[in-house]
Amino acid sequence: MAANLPTHSQVQGGIGVTEPSTTHHDEHLHHDEHHDQHWLFKYVFSQDHKVIAKQFLITGIFWAIIGGTLSSLFRLQLGWPESTFEWLSPFLGKWIEAGKLNPEFYLALVTMHGTIMVFFVLTAGLSGTFSNFLIPLQIGARDMASGFMNMLSYWFFFLSSIIMFTSLFIETGPAAAGWTIYPPLSALPQAIPGSGLGMTLWLVSMALFIVSQLLGGVNYITTVINLRTRGMSMSKLPLTIWAFFLTAVLGLLSFPVLFSAALLLIFDRSFGTSFFLSDIYIAGQALNHQGGSPILFQHLFWFLGHPEVYIVIMPAMGMVSEILATNSRKPIFGYRAMIGSLLGISLLSFVVWAHHMFVTGMNPFLGSVFMFLTLIIAVPSAVKTFNWLATLWRGNIRFTTAMLFSIGFVSLFISGGLTGIILGNAAIDIQMHNTYFVVAHFHLVMGSSAFFGLFAGVYHWFPKMFGRMLDEKLGYIHFWLTFIGVYLVFMPMHYVGIAGFPRRYYAWTGFDSFSQFADLNKFISAAAILAFFGQFIFIFNFFYSIFRGRRATENPWNSTTLEWTTPVLPGHGNWPGEIPAVYRWPYDYSKPGAAEDFIPQNVPYSQTQSSNLPYERDTEE
Amino acid sequence: MIALGILLVLVLLLVVFGLLFRIQILTSIFSGSSAREIGTSNRVNAILFIIFMIVGGAAFAYSFIENYGKMNPPIASVHGFEMERLFWTTMIIIGIVFVLTHILLFVYSYKYQHKEGRRAYFFPHNNKIEIIWTVIPAIVMAGLVFAGWKEWTKITGPAPKDSVVLEVMGKQFNWLVRYPGRDQKLGVVNYRLIDATNEFGFDLSDKSGLDDFVAGEIHVPKGHPVLLKIRSRDVLHAVYMPHFRVQMYAVPGMPTKFWFTPTKTTDEMRAQLGNPKFNYELACNQICGRGHFAMKLNIVVDEPDDYVAWFAQQKSFSEQNPDVLANFQQKSDKLVEKENASAAAAVVTQAAKASL
Numbered sequence: 001m002a003a004n005l006p007t008h009s010q011v012q013g014g015i016g017v018t019e020p021s022t023t024h025h026d027e028h029l030h031h032d033e034h035h036d037q038h039w040l041f042k043y044v045f046s047q048d049h050k051v052i053a054k055q056f057l058i059t060g061i062f063w064a065i066i067g068g069t070l071s072s073l074f075r076l077q078l079g080w081p082e083s084t085f086e087w088l089s090p091f092l093g094k095w096i097e098a099g100k101l102n103p104e105f106y107l108a109l110v111t112m113h114g115t116i117m118v119f120f121v122l123t124a125g126l127s128g129t130f131s132n133f134l135i136p137l138q139i140g141a142r143d144m145a146s147g148f149m150n151m152l153s154y155w156f157f158f159l160s161s162i163i164m165f166t167s168l169f170i171e172t173g174p175a176a177a178g179w180t181i182y183p184p185l186s187a188l189p190q191a192i193p194g195s196g197l198g199m200t201l202w203l204v205s206m207a208l209f210i211v212s213q214l215l216g217g218v219n220y221i222t223t224v225i226n227l228r229t230r231g232m233s234m235s236k237l238p239l240t241i242w243a244f245f246l247t248a249v250l251g252l253l254s255f256p257v258l259f260s261a262a263l264l265l266i267f268d269r270s271f272g273t274s275f276f277l278s279d280i281y282i283a284g285q286a287l288n289h290q291g292g293s294p295i296l297f298q299h300l301f302w303f304l305g306h307p308e309v310y311i312v313i314m315p316a317m318g319m320v321s322e323i324l325a326t327n328s329r330k331p332i333f334g335y336r337a338m339i340g341s342l343l344g345i346s347l348l349s350f351v352v353w354a355h356h357m358f359v360t361g362m363n364p365f366l367g368s369v370f371m372f373l374t375l376i377i378a379v380p381s382a383v384k385t386f387n388w389l390a391t392l393w394r395g396n397i398r399f400t401t402a403m404l405f406s407i408g409f410v411s412l413f414i415s416g417g418l419t420g421i422i423l424g425n426a427a428i429d430i431q432m433h434n435t436y437f438v439v440a441h442f443h444l445v446m447g448s449s450a451f452f453g454l455f456a457g458v459y460h461w462f463p464k465m466f467g468r469m470l471d472e473k474l475g476y477i478h479f480w481l482t483f484i485g486v487y488l489v490f491m492p493m494h495y496v497g498i499a500g501f502p503r504r505y506y507a508w509t510g511f512d513s514f515s516q517f518a519d520l521n522k523f524i525s526a527a528a529i530l531a532f533f534g535q536f537i538f539i540f541n542f543f544y545s546i547f548r549g550r551r552a553t554e555n556p557w558n559s560t561t562l563e564w565t566t567p568v569l570p571g572h573g574n575w576p577g578e579i580p581a582v583y584r585w586p587y588d589y590s591k592p593g594a595a596e597d598f599i600p601q602n603v604p605y606s607q608t609q610s611s612n613l614p615y616e617r618d619t620e621e
Numbered sequence: 622m623i624a625l626g627i628l629l630v631l632v633l634l635l636v637v638f639g640l641l642f643r644i645q646i647l648t649s650i651f652s653g654s655s656a657r658e659i660g661t662s663n664r665v666n667a668i669l670f671i672i673f674m675i676v677g678g679a680a681f682a683y684s685f686i687e688n689y690g691k692m693n694p695p696i697a698s699v700h701g702f703e704m705e706r707l708f709w710t711t712m713i714i715i716g717i718v719f720v721l722t723h724i725l726l727f728v729y730s731y732k733y734q735h736k737e738g739r740r741a742y743f744f745p746h747n748n749k750i751e752i753i754w755t756v757i758p759a760i761v762m763a764g765l766v767f768a769g770w771k772e773w774t775k776i777t778g779p780a781p782k783d784s785v786v787l788e789v790m791g792k793q794f795n796w797l798v799r800y801p802g803r804d805q806k807l808g809v810v811n812y813r814l815i816d817a818t819n820e821f822g823f824d825l826s827d828k829s830g831l832d833d834f835v836a837g838e839i840h841v842p843k844g845h846p847v848l849l850k851i852r853s854r855d856v857l858h859a860v861y862m863p864h865f866r867v868q869m870y871a872v873p874g875m876p877t878k879f880w881f882t883p884t885k886t887t888d889e890m891r892a893q894l895g896n897p898k899f900n901y902e903l904a905c906n907q908i909c910g911r912g913h914f915a916m917k918l919n920i921v922v923d924e925p926d927d928y929v930a931w932f933a934q935q936k937s938f939s940e941q942n943p944d945v946l947a948n949f950q951q952k953s954d955k956l957v958e959k960e961n962a963s964a965a966a967a968v969v970t971q972a973a974k975a976s977l
Binding site: 103281286491502507 | 642645646649659662663666667669670673677681684685688691692693694703704707708711712714715718719722723725726729730733734735736739740741742743744745746747750751754755758759762765766769770772773774776777778793812813815822851854855856857859861863864866867868869870872873874875877898899900902904905906907908909910911912913914915917
């Protein structure tokens with residue numbers, strides 16, 4: 001099995017004889033001929049997209065542990081609001097006051113949990129990992145268009161991570177105005193201490209994060225457009241690449257708007273401008289700010305914020321499409337419809353942002369328009385779901401761990417997506433806005449399902465990343481624990497939301513209206529904490545398998561896409577010889593007449609006469 | 622000591638877990654099951670999906686029915702009933718889709734699990750099917766949008782002329798309430814005039830503010846439209862009244878509003894729920910700082926006669942705070958001459974214009 005693998009140096013040495021596809025690659029190849037790179041440049045300041053992908057992944061795992069820990073802490077408070085948590089004071093120090101969690105720290109926990117999970121785990125960790133890893137491998141490129149920019153993208157993210165992490169430990173506490181950092185709360189340290197240094201660090205960190213995203217995004221787009229191998233037309237791209245490509249476009253167009261919002265907020269905080277502040281009397285003092293609008297900030301924020309949820313979910317959609325097809329041994333159903341719906345979602349995601357703002361005092365007519373546009377976006381999402389179901393139909397399904405997580409993804413996406421129809425309806429949103437119904441909705445549809453996409457991706461591409469397999473049995477346990485856990489947490493949360501429980505509440509004990517469901521909240525908390533601990537099975541499996549997992553073969557899943565034509569551990573440059581040319585679409589699974597149940601993309605039609613459809617013949621120039 | 626013991630137990634557990642894991646790997650290599658591409662686990666997972674669907678579905682249905690009574694806050698406003706109908710209609714529609722798609726997902730997973738020698742059905746696309754499942758959701762959505770839009774425009778439309786008007790102002794961390802008094806006009810306020818006594822920032826040089834009164838809780842008459850004018854004086858807050866299905870942000874520098882018609886008095890609701898301590902509550906629903914979770918105000922819905930009686934008993938702010946009023950009078954006395962002068966000038970100009 002592992003006997004005939006080319007060694008690492010053979011792989012790299014082979015690159016020299018390759019016919020370069022672009023002049024840019026020439027430089028790379030030239031560079032690689034003297035490949036005795038210092039370890040610092042090989043593993044740390046690496047320009048190899050595969051190493052950068054792993055850096056994103058491991059940083060993302062680190063952040064996920066932090067984000068999960070924070071949620072366990074605030075779920076303790078919500079489940080047992082009357083209890084004392086003296087035993088936490090060795091970890092939390094002064095944030096435990098006389099055995100009780102400090103309410104401001106509670107808000108900081110909620111804020112940082114959201115920020116970390118949305119941006120650092122599901123944006124950088126998910127898209128950063130797989131866009132980097134898969135784009136060059138699946139389109140047949142030696143590396144990204146600019147390896148240097150790609151490296152910078154990671155190191156800006158790293159710097160941003162360091163700053164955000166530092167903010168967790170400062171005297172006044174981290175940012176605590178919610179992950180949406182609505183001013184004036186986020187602008188005024190008098191209003192909440194977290195809006196002092198904590199908020200400054202948040203803004204600086206996010207500015208660097210945006211730089212990282214833009215560097216990455218420009219690179220992904222350029223690479224997909226310019227560096228596709230011979231024959232790889234846009235209509236032969238795997239759906240993963242379509243998803244990453246459109247995700248990058250969304251990010252490129254929307255992150256700058258968040259940057260502008262952050263910049264104006266910095267101005268308001270530090271230089272006395274009034275973009276978002278007006279008529280404020282706080283802490284015994286009337287402030288001089290006049291004429292600004294806090295609602296303007298919300299428009300700017302959600303202009304990013306809404307595409308952001310698609311930035312999070314689309315890469316997962318792409319990977320799930322790929323994994324479902326591979327493991328059903330069937331072409332993805334409606335390849336063109338899948339691309340069309342991705343395009344539709346991308347386009348519409350820019351014109352639905354104000355559905356987060358139905359009850360902010362925005363003009364009701366605007367509300368009507370955004371309700372209309374929001375409910376349209378349900379249509380392409382529905383099409384995707386039906387196509388996934390049709391892909392399973394009459395397949396020959398292998399339940400690899402990745403496949404389990406992909407099926408789980410579809411289930412969570414349906415469950416969470418459907419409640420979006422309720423929230424997108426302005427009339428109903430009057431009651432549901434900012435309740436736990438919203439929390440349950442987005443944790444299912446973009447939180448959990450994006451996580452499932454991430455897990456599916458890791459289980460599926462781990463062999464290509466590390467040359468070894470993840471343990472399947474541990475994977476099964478991990479999947480079932482997580483799948484059941486997620487439903488146990490978020491299904492009951494809908495009930496709490498329908499009852500009107502507001503989010504970001506330290507305790508509901510002050511209100512008679514929100515006094516029911518104390519038991520249910522305990523149940524949710526217990527399930528959430530257990531599900532969180534279940535994730536350590538994955539973490540163990542991940543690190544154990546990097547070093548001691550079963551050795552992988554070149555194409556362990558009998559998949560059709562180009563990354564599986566590389567050696568078990570592709571070196572810098574990906575293919576030791578010439579880059580394979582592409583002749584067919586990526587989903588020739590179980591084609592009638594074919595010898596095997598899969599035909600890789602690089603097999604010409606001339607070699608598969610028995611299975612060719614009437615219109616399929618090589619159009620080689 | 623106990624902590625050390627717990628730590629020791631945890632470490633031992635981890636070691637045991639690690640050993641078991643290692644043994645499991647070695648046995649699977651020994652038995653050859655790790656080399657097989659599709660093992661028995663494939664069948665186990667397929668069956669687990671079916672079990673998950675049945676047990677999970679049953680548990681969900683059971684818990685939903687069990688909690689249904691607790692999850693609906695009793696409704697006490699006219700539009701609340703409409704909104705509730707819209708909500709549960711949508712819930713039923715999405716409930717049907719939820720059940721059907723999940724049955725397909727799990728049954729397909731089970732039914733089409735890997736079988737040796739079988740080949741998947743090569744079925745890459747079918748435009749007719751794509752069109753069907755694009756058009757049907759589109760039609761359903763159109764229906765929902767239309768129903769929602771009709772309701773939304775009704776709720777957010779202009780308040781009836783005879784509405785009872787009152788103002789709610791959010792601050793860290795409670796709510797202030799102001800009524801317009803007998804003249805039905807809320808006087809001018811200015812955030813720069815706010816201090817410990819003048820919490821609203823009354824500008825008492827405005828005559829229409831003289832009879833305004835502040836109240837410790839909200840009183841509204843049953844069966845009358847009520848127009849809430851909403852403000853904030855520091856950070857964002859949101860007026861959230863779950864029983865009336867009312868929610869609107871309180872935004873510093875930008876007054877907002879919401880109108881509704883209460884349908885049940887507090888006493889009627891107490892009788893209906895069999896809870897003599899019941900109160901309608903106003904909660905803050907936009908993160909606003911340390912005391913966010915405790916920012917509460919009681920709302921009393923009275924019979925119209927009781928409301929009128931309550932209203933008549935209230936003393937205006939200016940009456941209760943004569944020193945604040947005196948302050949304004951002193952200031953305005955100084956201004957009177959100037960104003961008179963400019964008013965005279967205006968009269969002259971008007972006269973001049975008229976003569977043209």
